[in-house]
Amino acid sequence: MVSEEVGDKYFCILVDEARDISKREQMAIILRFVNNHGILTERFFSIKSVSDTTSMNLKNEISNVLVHHDLHVKKIRVQGYDGASNMRGAWNGLQALFLKDCPYAYYVHCFAHRLQLTLVSAAKGVNVIWKLFSHLDNIVNIVISSTKRIPELHIAQRNEIEYMLSIGECDSGSVLGDHSPNGRAKAEVREIYRNMASFEFVFILNLMHKIIRTSYTLCQIFQRKSQDILTAITFVTTTKTCLQEFRECGWNEFLQEVKVFCSRNEIDMLDLDCLYKIGRSCRQTTIEHHYHIDVFNAAIYFILMELNTRFNEPSVELLSLSTTLDHKNSFDSFNIDDICKLATKFYPGDFIDQEIVALEYELIYYKLDVMQNLKVSILVELCQQLIENGQSNVYVMLIRLIHLVLTLHVSTTTTERAFSAMKHVKTALRNKMEDDFLVDCLTLYIERGLAKHIDVNSIIDEFYALKSRMTQFR
Structure with a gap:
């Protein structure tokens, strides 16, 4: 289960909405997190039918899904939506409502949408x-x-x-x-x-x-x-x-x-x-x-x-400071003061004062150690190698900060892939099937990691099996 993989880690929520063949609004939820092996992961989490697409209703639906799977809203560190006003609105948009509950759940507009x-x-x-x-x-x-x-x-x-x-x-x-x-x-x-x-x-x-x-x-x-x-x-x-x-x-x-x-x-x-x-x-x-x-x-x-x-990232201080963790070109951008500033200014709830001091000392040793021994090209590979080598037990504060930075997403295209999978199932021919049952089946199917190899017949079998069990229960 995705919720078991996430556990008590920090995560990013990627959300998008679209109408299916039955003209009903569907909301896809993707979770982005770093797993126990240091691998950056984006996993399908849920598809919900929503009759009301106001920001407050979407926020309640997302919160309910997270609570149902024992995931805490307080652990959200990044939000990823499209540019619609109900999603990115600075005052009453979905991202603003989540920021009231979790002030470190930063919103990043999908880079693919920006390019378009x-x-x-x-x-x-x-x-x-x-x-x-x-x-x-x-x-x-x-x-x-x-x-x-x-x-x-x-x-x-x-x-x-x-x-x-x-x-x-x-x-x-x-x-x-x-x-x-x-x-x-x-x-x-x-x-x-x-x-x-x-x-x-x-x-x-x-x-x-x-x-x-x-x-x-x-x-x-x-x-x-x-x-x-x-x-x-x-x-x-x-x-x-x-x-x-x-x-x-x-x-x-x-x-x-x-x-x-x-x-x-x-x-x-x-x-x-x-x-x-x-x-x-x-x-x-x-x-x-x-x-x-x-x-x-x-x-x-x-x-x-x-x-x-x-893409004026220097004006976005969070992303600008994040680049100081980049180890390309022999750590030209590596700056201990900026990295500590990144932790204290943007993630004060995740680092107490003593941990900031520990982070500073870790960085001094880390720069000498990593520059000489690690051969990686991107931050994701660095995270994996530190964990594989057992060095995550040495650089505890640094690994925590790297995990937070890696949750910053680039695009919300994974949610669009979820809707593509939905189209394989919700065709006009099968639209007479009850929507809620069908969505539940699709959710179960994708949660089991089978979304990459969609088999419509298997999903339909799941549908009838679930429907039969619910009928017996009634």
Whole structure:
């Protein structure tokens, strides 16, 4: 059982809510903690049906589940929810209500959600990029609106791949046929194709592909299970560095890639030396200058600005001080005073004055000992190795602090995986089954550690067995 693994340890609660196929609100609860072997773990805990999604009701439901499994709210050290007002509200949100009962249950907004909001805000900040996504919506709608266009698109793609394999180059492929029943739809198809075949569309499409590809690794890092926050912060910094280098040094190479793309796909290139009038003003510049400064530089600038705003960890003192435990680069950031400050300021309920003194002495010996003997790359591995080597009995206060820092989560994607598992079971066909029974069965099934290998028939068998037992009890 998950509650037995957690025991009296500190833990983080990750909570998300979503509607199932029956349009009922379901709340998934995940617990994040460090187990007895020093392994950072995120485990499914419960799914609850909730009719009322107000912050107070959600708080009561979560508290009841924890109490039922002998877990104490006072042991919560981190809360992880999405950005909805009922969850993250500073005054009446769920996180604020838990902070009244447990003042050290710090709220961390899901990093994956932050990155998504970063890309959306940046797209809105540059008008031509926002127009691109509007065009993409129209393209998708046109294709899926006709049952004949989808297979025709597949045929065009297959022909293009075969051609590429035969000559080693790209071909423009086949243009979608027009199976629209009226003239208006034909005009829409022509307009969409005209936009797709424009230099501006190609330029923005390639630029966004480059930016999203650069941030893809960061996105994957955020969605890994049991990711520690120090590693995530490091990758945020690396991503910002890559984007800044692309902005400063990547223009010529990128422009050449766009030119090659246009040539291969028979897209008319603009004369980049021609004058370009900016908006309603009288200011004129060249077309190349416009795409370089007003589009290329501006798009990357907005991305960097949003990343700095949404991932401004130096302004979040808790996370900033946590990085002092990072042992990369020969403990360059290791600072005994900052580590003690982390314990005294943010976890005063977990360290009495005598323990802070003990922590300081442990850190002096630890720095010399660990630098010479431990070979690990991330904080999670350090925690495991200290326990495996029996050194957790020496660095008692330090291990306690490391456990607290490791509960700081990166994302709430584990809750979304729980909802994915729910979709395997709660299909429209099975929706006639009583919801409460079905949720209980799913909860039992996932608690047994079988969620990674969902077997719908086994869950249904569990459902009928549980239902039969309850009927006999009645």
